[in-house]
Amino acid sequence: MINVENLTKSYAGDPVLNMESLEIPAGEVFGLVGNNGAGKTTFFSLLLDLIRPSSGHVLNNGVQVDTSEDWKPYTSAFIDESFLIGYLTPEEYFYFIGELRGLNQQDVNEFLEPFEDFFHGEILGSKKFLRDLSKGNQKKVGIIASFIGNPKVIILDEPFANLDPTTQIRLKKIIASYKEDVEVTLLISSHDLLHVTEVCQRIVVLDKGKVVRDTKTSESTLKELEGFFAEEIQPTEGE
């Protein structure tokens, strides 16, 4: 579904992403991990044509994202609050996204019903504007909005960050449910190794913009990843 070919991004000559090739098949729940500055958001921003590659390209279902718009109807994402519209209430925002995806208000209301627990009584009917919601509640709105209209590719940047423990557990269940869906490709990034290993079928580790690990998730993945990141804090010689 997603094919990356010789993708690089540099700022003022400094490379921040250098990905020779990466193939993410349709239906995969894909996890991206890496320390601060590893290039995760850069990669997602390139997938969404929010920034331009320095070289190479990304194909989304065969469509090159920086030269065609045709990937947009089946792709959705929540990267950060800039995806929200601050002066709308959550309902108005959901209806707006629904309209973009060809759903009327009744369709959107029905879609939202199963997420009442996830919203924990603080989103729907609150009559607050999105700009006035807490960071965590804004994130809940952005994540759920990204599921509206059955997109085939969903990209979520650090979806667990800022969420309370109850919501994190609920979100894990929602994301894990996509493992059964062979049509939806879901990409998440996270700093939480436990969460990604629980919900992702495959995990790629980025380090200084490069793919340094690419593994199918198994029972040993969490330990291996903890080992990998622990090595980064081993004292260097002479310390």
Ligand SMILES: Nc1ncnc2c1ncn2[C@@H]1O[C@H](COP(=O)(O)OP(=O)(O)OP(=O)(O)O)[C@@H](O)[C@H]1O
């Ligand atoms: N507009 C920009 N100009 C210069 N450097 C940038 C710009 N945007 C990102 N970078 C750099 O690119 C690198 C990768 O950043 P990116 O946000 O992709 O990392 P990340 O893995 O998402 O990090 P984090 O886990 O902290 O969110 C960082 O060194 C960052 O400073």
